Amino acid sequence: MPQPANGPRRPSIAITPDVSTPTPEAPHAKYEVKSAYADAVTRAGGLPFILPYSEDHALLEAWLERVSGVLITGGAFDIPPEEYGEQPREGLGPVKRERTRFEREVLKLALERRLPVLGVCGGMQLLNVAL
Numbered sequence: 001m002p003q004p005a006n007g008p009r010r011p012s013i014a015i016t017p018d019v020s021t022p023t024p025e026a027p028h029a030k031y032e033v034k035s036a037y038a039d040a041v042t043r044a045g046g047l048p049f050i051l052p053y054s055e056d057h058a059l060l061e062a063w064l065e066r067v068s069g070v071l072i073t074g075g076a077f078d079i080p081p082e083e084y085g086e087q088p089r090e091g092l093g094p095v096k097r098e099r100t101r102f103e104r105e106v107l108k109l110a111l112e113r114r115l116p117v118l119g120v121c122g123g124m125q126l127l128n129v130a131l
Helices: 035-043 057-064 097-112 122-130
Strands: 012-015 047-050 069-072 117-119
Touching (some): 035 047, 057 097, 069 097, 097 122, 117 122
Parallel strands (some): 012 069
């Protein structure tokens, strides 16, 4: 495979984002990734990109066929207790069920493909729950 003129091909790293909640002032949801995640991937020689949410299994597979690794990010939320066989308890913080479902499917597919996966903060917690 020919190499780009500017050097060796950089590994593509999929980064899972958070998604903003629409408000009257900002009626469209937005994918959000802390710049530190993309900056760290770039500094390490990778080519970061945001992996949009999808429930389409075939689409997730197609995206993951094109990457060299996955970064599952964290956030200010708890993993839903039912994901690890528990019931909600006092002190449970906010949960993001859609994000957790999406990231869990991404993790499953990445592991099936033997892709490297890095979990940061909540991403590491999800790895712990899933494995």
